[in-house]
Amino acid sequence: MPKNQSNQEFENYLDKITGSLSLNIDEKNELKEEWLQHLVDSKDHFVQKGMKEQEAIDQAMKQFGGVDQLQSELKRNMASLRNMHFLKELVIWTICLMAASVGPSIFTGETFQVSYLTVAVCLLFCCYGIYHIMINVETISLFL
Structure with missing residues (x-):
């Protein structure tokens, strides 16, 4: 699987997480950029341990967290920051x-x-x- 395809999979995953957050586009892009790097590093780590590319991608996203779980945590943290x-x-x-x-x-x-x-x-x-x-x-x- 080419690197661009794995990045695209991560980007789609991150779009789901940040989609409903009340952040401006720059803030969302900054978060996604940081998280994408983290996911790519995590995937590379799993590949080095001997996992296949798709398994490593799935494991990296699983380790990062579920979409609903991350959205609720982010919304809760953003509300407390606003307060x-x-x-x-x-x-x-x-x-x-x-x-x-x-x-x-x-x-x-x-x-x-x-x-x-x-x-x-x-x-x-x-x-x-x-x-x-x-x-x-x-x-x-x-x-x-």
Whole structure:
């Protein structure tokens, strides 16, 4: 069996695993590239142990895991990562708003004013937007 045919079999297997994941195309391709290399290495290892090519392919995929099992694990892990990301951003927003409401009175001796929070919220939204734009630009430039 030619190497391209075994790679194609692995790619079809990986497409099934990543197909229903809520990742962008670049993230899916990165995962598939890493996993493909792992599967090819595993297959080569089994071939060196004396297995036939097709047996080695089947064993590599079996060892890697079932499609349904991997999809459920990945979805569960992605959900917990999203929750952690949300929690981190919530903590940052809370700290910034607390600093904006207390900071001016500490440093200038002024009493609290609603404008402190209004300005702080506007600045936070601007920083949040700039941060996410920079993250997206950086991610795009990695793949170019």
